[in-house]
Amino acid sequence: MPSRSPSPVGEGRGEGRTFFDKVWDDHVIAKLGDDAALLQIDRLVLHELSGSQAVTALAKAGRKPMSREQVFTVIEHLISTKPGRGPTDSPSPSGPIMIEATRKASREWGFHFIDYDDPRQGIAHVVAPEQGIAFPGATLVCCDSHTSTVGGVGALAWGIGASEAEHVLATQTLAQSKPKALRVTFDGRLREGVYAKDMILALIGRIGAQGGIGYATEFAGAAVASLPIEGRLTICNMAIEFQSKYGFVPPDDSTIEYLANRAFSPKGAAWDEAVRYWRTLATDEGAAFDQEVTIDCDALAPQVTWGTSPQHVTSIDGIVPRPSDSGEEKALGYMRLEPGTPLLGLAIDVAYIGSCTNARLSDLRAAAAVLKGRKVKAGVQAVCVPGSTPVKHAAEAEGLDLVFKEAGFEWHESACGFCGSIGDNRFSDLRVVSTTNRNFEGRQGPKTRTHLASPATVAASAIAGCIADARKR
Amino acid sequence: MESFQRVTGIAAPLMRINVDTDQIIPTLFLGGTDAKGYGKHLFHHWRYREDGSPNPDFLLNQAPYDGSEVLLADRNFGCGSSRERAPKALREFGFRAVIAPSFGGIFFNNCYRNGIVPVELPIEDVQDIAREVEASAGKGKVTVDLEAQAVTSPSGRRYVFTAPGTLRDMLLQGVDEIELTLGKRAEIEAFRGRDRARRPWAY
Numbered sequence: 001m002p003s004r005s006p007s008p009v010g011e012g013r014g015e016g017r018t019f020f021d022k023v024w025d026d027h028v029i030a031k032l033g034d035d036a037a038l039l040q041i042d043r044l045v046l047h048e049l050s051g052s053q054a055v056t057a058l059a060k061a062g063r064k065p066m067s068r069e070q071v072f073t074v075i076e077h078l079i080s081t082k083p084g085r086g087p088t089d090s091p092s093p094s095g096p097i098m099i100e101a102t103r104k105a106s107r108e109w110g111f112h113f114i115d116y117d118d119p120r121q122g123i124a125h126v127v128a129p130e131q132g133i134a135f136p137g138a139t140l141v142c143c144d145s146h147t148s149t150v151g152g153v154g155a156l157a158w159g160i161g162a163s164e165a166e167h168v169l170a171t172q173t174l175a176q177s178k179p180k181a182l183r184v185t186f187d188g189r190l191r192e193g194v195y196a197k198d199m200i201l202a203l204i205g206r207i208g209a210q211g212g213i214g215y216a217t218e219f220a221g222a223a224v225a226s227l228p229i230e231g232r233l234t235i236c237n238m239a240i241e242f243q244s245k246y247g248f249v250p251p252d253d254s255t256i257e258y259l260a261n262r263a264f265s266p267k268g269a270a271w272d273e274a275v276r277y278w279r280t281l282a283t284d285e286g287a288a289f290d291q292e293v294t295i296d297c298d299a300l301a302p303q304v305t306w307g308t309s310p311q312h313v314t315s316i317d318g319i320v321p322r323p324s325d326s327g328e329e330k331a332l333g334y335m336r337l338e339p340g341t342p343l344l345g346l347a348i349d350v351a352y353i354g355s356c357t358n359a360r361l362s363d364l365r366a367a368a369a370v371l372k373g374r375k376v377k378a379g380v381q382a383v384c385v386p387g388s389t390p391v392k393h394a395a396e397a398e399g400l401d402l403v404f405k406e407a408g409f410e411w412h413e414s415a416c417g418f419c420g421s422i423g424d425n426r427f428s429d430l431r432v433v434s435t436t437n438r439n440f441e442g443r444q445g446p447k448t449r450t451h452l453a454s455p456a457t458v459a460a461s462a463i464a465g466c467i468a469d470a471r472k473r
Numbered sequence: 474m475e476s477f478q479r480v481t482g483i484a485a486p487l488m489r490i491n492v493d494t495d496q497i498i499p500t501l502f503l504g505g506t507d508a509k510g511y512g513k514h515l516f517h518h519w520r521y522r523e524d525g526s527p528n529p530d531f532l533l534n535q536a537p538y539d540g541s542e543v544l545l546a547d548r549n550f551g552c553g554s555s556r557e558r559a560p561k562a563l564r565e566f567g568f569r570a571v572i573a574p575s576f577g578g579i580f581f582n583n584c585y586r587n588g589i590v591p592v593e594l595p596i597e598d599v600q601d602i603a604r605e606v607e608a609s610a611g612k613g614k615v616t617v618d619l620e621a622q623a624v625t626s627p628s629g630r631r632y633v634f635t636a637p638g639t640l641r642d643m644l645l646q647g648v649d650e651i652e653l654t655l656g657k658r659a660e661i662e663a664f665r666g667r668d669r670a671r672r673p674w675a676y
Contacts, residue, residue, distance in 0.1 A: 029664040033638040042675040056506040094504025101506045145555040161557035161583035171654045177637050210549040213575050245578040266674035274674045309491050327490040420500050440493050
């Protein structure tokens with residue numbers, strides 16, 4: 001596939017318009033030259049790791065937020081995951097300063113503020129759909145590359161830098177180049193024990209970690225249509241892992257059902273009006289895409305990564321391949337793996353269930369179904385960090401926390417923590433099987449070797465003490 | 474905002490694929506609310522040994538590359554996390570341009586706001602420039618000219634690139650993007666009025 005960074009796209013690709021075209025066009029305030037547009041931003045979501053930089057820079061420049069009702073802050077990157085945590089408890093030495101700066105600015109400026117002890121708290125991309133902050137056709141930005149997660153409810157959402165966030169604070173707009181359009185069609189039906197995580201890993205394995213550079217990606221097809229919203233969020237979460245800044249599933253009945261009665265969703269007549277508009281957003285029949293990819297899900301098996309890029313992936317019964325380039329060679333060296341080694345049976349030190357990718361209620365249920373009545377292998381550290389406080393509470397109401405704890409899992413408060421080795425929330429020189437989204441060198445700690453997989457695979461591996469297939473019990 | 478027109482300087486051939494922003498600046502060093510203080514942690518895990526001393530095998534610890542202003546890299550440079558400290562760390566080290574076949578999209582935008590120009594050239598061209606640099610033991614300088622949208626290799630070979638117009642103008646003039654946008658306040662307000670009537674739930 002062509003690999004260009006943001007680039008202009010010609011008008012009139014086909015009859016009809018895509019979901020992306022419609023949402024983009026509805027947000028264009030002004031065209032900027034021939035390659036970019038000034039877009040209205042409906043929702044800015046801030047967190048304390050980079051949001052603190054944006055609010056500090058804004059104040060330093062003597063400016064004020066333009067539209068505080070459209071700004072939401074969540075404390076989630078640097079706050080501790082320890083049960084009983086306090087307001088500035090952080091695994092990172094600089095955490096307290098950044099948490100306080102973000103908290104102070106959010107209160108002073110009157111943003112919607114979700115603090116560490118708020119019952120709505122959690123990882124921003126889990127919270128945004130859960131509370132109805134994200135909605136179909138919304139432009140939503142956040143200083144985090146996994147912001148595209150909320151494309152799972154039909155939002156047009158993407159990650160930005162702190163300077164761009166400062167610009168949004170000051171103007172509630174952002175200049176962006178219009179990307180090209182990619183449609184990924186997941187055909188067929190997932191077999192039992194195969195999940196959204198396996199779909200997205202298989203896609204990245206197929207098109208590569210650079211396959212989506214310069215594209216906005218629409219996920220479509222029967223396997224996506226039948227996915228619950230939480231699975232769609234998992235798929236959209238990893239769009240950036242193939243370098244598509246935007247990933248989304250246009251709204252349908254499931255989306256509308258999911259968003260009904262959420263805290264920030266419109267109510268009454270306003271809801272009916274919103275739904276009428278949302279139903280116009282689906283991609284028109286016959287609309288053309290610059291690029292199409294199809295993945296057959298009928299034959300799809302659980303996936304697991306073996307290297308240091310999400311594209312280094314194989315079916316769970318696969319083997320570590322012979323390296324085909326210098327990147328793969330370097331990856332095998334880092335992962336301390338030999339070509340030909342089966343992934344199944346590879347001994348692990350840590351099993352991690354958490355992150356904006358795979359720590360929603362359905363993920364914890366899938367893991368608990370595997371763990372019930374069984375024990376984590378001696379010597380394996382098993383950690384569960386629910387994606388949000390509401391997820392944690394819902395899991396506890398179902399007794400899932402007991403299943404995890406009795407199996408030998410640690411049960412934490414919600415935050416980003418171990419996914420990106422925030423401060424002391426890191427593993428050191430260990431092999432981890434993880435429900436997260438990045439297996440980069442050092443991502444979960446120095447010399448730590450991460451294998452990405454679904455919650456069911458991680459749970460089965462925790463029990464076995466090695467990478468294991470949850471379908472074979 | 475810092476402007477950029479052209480630079481002629483030492484070029485470091487760090488020809489690796491998928492260099493993510495966690496490698497450019499590890500999460501451990503993202504602390505603080507300031508806009509500065511990240512250059513010393515650029516490529517930390519590659520640049521320093523476990524005891525904190527410089528790793529002599531790493532390119533940027535070797536003369537003349539320790540004074541580089543241009544970075545040559547392979548595909549997908551700056552993929553991963555959105556952290557703006559990545560271009561900040563590169564800029565503080567002294568870099569003004571990165572030449573690679575492709576870039577992570579968020580990093581690409583962040584560069585323009587931190588005085589760095591990300592230049593896309595085909596891999597064969599980047600490799601040719603890297604070979605020339607290596608043949609001169611790093612002494613041959615590379616020029617990146619944003620105004621002319623051209624790169625010149627140590628031997629004088631010229632490579633043309635295209636930069637997105639809006640971002641290019643912004644960087645050439647070093648304009649304050651927020652001031653520029655606030656200049657359109659009337660248009661923004663008019664849009665918001667119309668849009669609020671149509672999509673009240675978005676406000």
